[in-house]
Amino acid sequence: MIHQRLKAVRVAMTSLRLQSMLVTELPHVRYLTGFSGSCGLCLLTPTDQFFITDRRYKSQAPQEVRGFKIIIAKQTLFPLLAEKKLVPANSRMGFESQHVSVADMLTLKRLLPLRRFIPAANILEEVTAVKDEKEIELIRIAAGISDRVFQRLLKLVRPGVRECDLAAEISYLHRMYGAEGDAFDPIVASGERGALPHAHASEKKIRKGEMVVLDFGCCYRGYNSDITRTLAVGRPTSEMKKVYGIVLEAQRKAIEGIQSGVAARSIDAIARNHIRRSGYGRYFIHSLGHGLGIHVHDPLRLSALSKAVLEPGNVTTIEPGIYIPGRGGVRIEDDVVVRKSGCEILNTSSKELIIV
Ligand code: ZN
Ligand code: ZN
Numbered sequence: 257m258i259h260q261r262l263k264a265v266r267v268a269m270t271s272l273r274l275q276s277m278l279v280t281e282l283p284h285v286r287y288l289t290g291f292s293g294s295c296g297l298c299l300l301t302p303t304d305q306f307f308i309t310d311r312r313y314k315s316q317a318p319q320e321v322r323g324f325k326i327i328i329a330k331q332t333l334f335p336l337l338a339e340k341k342l343v344p345a346n347s348r349m350g351f352e353s354q355h356v357s358v359a360d361m362l363t364l365k366r367l368l369p370l371r372r373f374i375p376a377a378n379i380l381e382e383v384t385a386v387k388d389e390k391e392i393e394l395i396r397i398a399a400g401i402s403d404r405v406f407q408r409l410l411k412l413v414r415p416g417v418r419e420c421d422l423a424a425e426i427s428y429l430h431r432m433y434g435a436e437g438d439a440f441d442p443i444v445a446s447g448e449r450g451a452l453p454h455a456h457a458s459e460k461k462i463r464k465g466e467m468v469v470l471d472f473g474c475c476y477r478g479y480n481s482d483i484t485r486t487l488a489v490g491r492p493t494s495e496m497k498k499v500y501g502i503v504l505e506a507q508r509k510a511i512e513g514i515q516s517g518v519a520a521r522s523i524d525a526i527a528r529n530h531i532r533r534s535g536y537g538r539y540f541i542h543s544l545g546h547g548l549g550i551h552v553h554d555p556l557r558l559s560a561l562s563k564a565v566l567e568p569g570n571v572t573t574i575e576p577g578i579y580i581p582g583r584g585g586v587r588i589e590d591d592v593v594v595r596k597s598g599c600e601i602l603n604t605s606s607k608e609l610i611i612v
Contacts, residue, residue, distance in 0.1 A: 257390065258323045261288055261383065265300055268379040275347035276301045277376060278337075278364075281355040283550040284380040286478050289321045297333055298324060299342050306342055308333045334360070338367045350376030381555045385547060386569040391479060392593055395549065395571055398435065398481035399591050399602040401474050405429045406485055406605045413487055413612050415464045419444040423457035426472045435474035439482060439552045443471035450486070450585035453542055453577060464490040467500075467584050473552060480552045482573050483603050484589035488611045496586065499536065499578050500609045503586045506530040506576040507607070510544060510558075511592060514574075514599040520562040527576040528560070536578045545573040548591055570594040571602075 265288070269277050277300045279285055285296050289307050293316055296309040307324035309317050310333065317326050329336050336342075343349050351364070353375030364373065387395070408429055412422060426442040445455035447466035455469075462468060466489050473482035486500065506527040513526045524544040531540045543562075547554025548571045556564055556572055566572075572594065577587030591602040 257388070258288065258290070260388075262300065262305060262323070264383045265379060266302060268376075268382065269300065269302070269350060272350060272374060272376055272379075273348060274350040274374060274376065276343050277350040277379065279352060279380060280360075281352050281380070283478065284352070284384070287380070287384055287550050289324050291317060291320050292478065293317070293320075295333070299337065301342070306340075308336050334363055334367055337364075343368055343371055345370045346372075348372045348374050350374045350379065352380065353377045378555075384550055385554060385556055386567055387549055387571055387593075388569065391549065392569070392571065394477050394479035395481060395591065395593075396602050398439075398474050398476035398479050399483065400604070401430060401433045401435050401476060402472060402481045402483045403603055403605045404433050405472065405474075406470070406483065409470060410487070410610065410612060413462065413468055413470075413489060415462055415489060417462050418459050419446055419449075419457040419462065419468075420459055422468075422470070426470075430472075430474040435476050436478075437475055439473035439475050439480040443469065443484075445469045445585065446489075447584055448582055451579040451581050451583065453579055453585065453587065462489055465492065466490075467492055467496050467586060469585055469587055471587065471589065478550055480548055480550070481591055481602070482548055482552055482589065483591065483605065484575055484577075484587045485605055485607070485610075486586045486588060488609060491611065492609075493583075496584055497609065499580070500586050502531060502534040502536060503576050503578055503588050504607055504609075506540075507574055507588045507590070510574050510576065511590070511599060511601065514566065514572075514592060514594060515597050516566055516568045516570075516594055518566050520556065520558045520564040520566060520572075521560055523566070523574075524558045524560055524562065527574075531576060531578060536580075539578045539580050540576060541579060542577065545575055545589075547572055566594045568594055568596050 547556030
């Protein structure tokens with residue numbers, strides 16, 4: 257598995273004529289090496305691969321890291337690249353330009369003079385965009401944990417409960433059910449606050465007659481889930497009930513359109529057109545979905561501007577929403593795997609309007 261991943265990176269290195277590639281973004285380091293700690297980097301050459309970490313991980317690194325030569329730094333990691341002569345003079349070294357800070361770049365240039373630093377922004381992004389079945393299984397487990405949390409939430413959402421109480425429950429339950437932690441801070445937005453697509457849970461108490469948007473996800477062995485459900489607390493207004501039906505239908509239609517070879521923007525258009533025809537076009541204010549995997553937001557985008565074409569093994573969210581200022585919002589989000597024909601929905605939580 258690691259071998260396949262290294263091979264894919266090396267193919268990309270060849271096309272950029274790189275003699276080495278420095279990988280510093282931690283989820284990418286974990287993807288290549290298996291290392292789950294918080295300090296480490298790797299360097300790939302055409303024939304060799306090195307993993308550098310510090311002394312805190314002296315015993316952990318050999319347990320987790322496979323197929324790499326492990327180097328333990330006494331202090332910071334970059335000086336080892338020079339001390340161990342891992343990067344030949346006058347060579348082209350690729351680096352993850354969207355993840356390396358200016359300060360780190362200056363340090364690298366000082367430590368490794370006479371090297372050419374080549375921004376290689378998308379190598380790991382492209383390699384990680386297509387998931388193998390083992391990775392999909394980890395995302396499926398993460399999605400399953402979040403589905404279990406949702407089942408529990410059905411019993412906890414009621415008038416008088418604060419949004420932040422529910423957010424705390426989500427975080428607690430994710431861990432209790434086996435996740436490493438939340439994939440992101442849970443969003444709990446009730447009533448009018450539901451019109452804010454990324455509202456953080458506040459101290460507001462939930463009231464009868466409100467809709468509550470619950471958007472949360474967890475991380476399991478480095479892979480993330482991301483689910484949204486919108487509940488009604490007591491009978492919703494007829495308008496919000498109608499809006500719920502429109503969002504649900506938009507999501508269903510979009511999912512139905514997914515298969516490999518289809519342009520990502522055409523899936524966005526399916527959902528957007530449905531919402532527009534229903535009269536709520538101006539209230540759907542974000543893209544339809546995003547890639548999901550070792551990041552909660554992998555680079556794949558399902559949006560009007562996306563140039564991506566869906567491939568088997570892409571994992572994406574499908575999350576249309578309608579947000580009406582002053583009145584509230586509805587969003588429904590599932591994680592789906594693109595297959596040769598059609599797709600597989602990883603979440604099992606009901607999408608019918610649930611009144612608690
Ligand atoms: Zn979400
Ligand atoms: Zn999402």
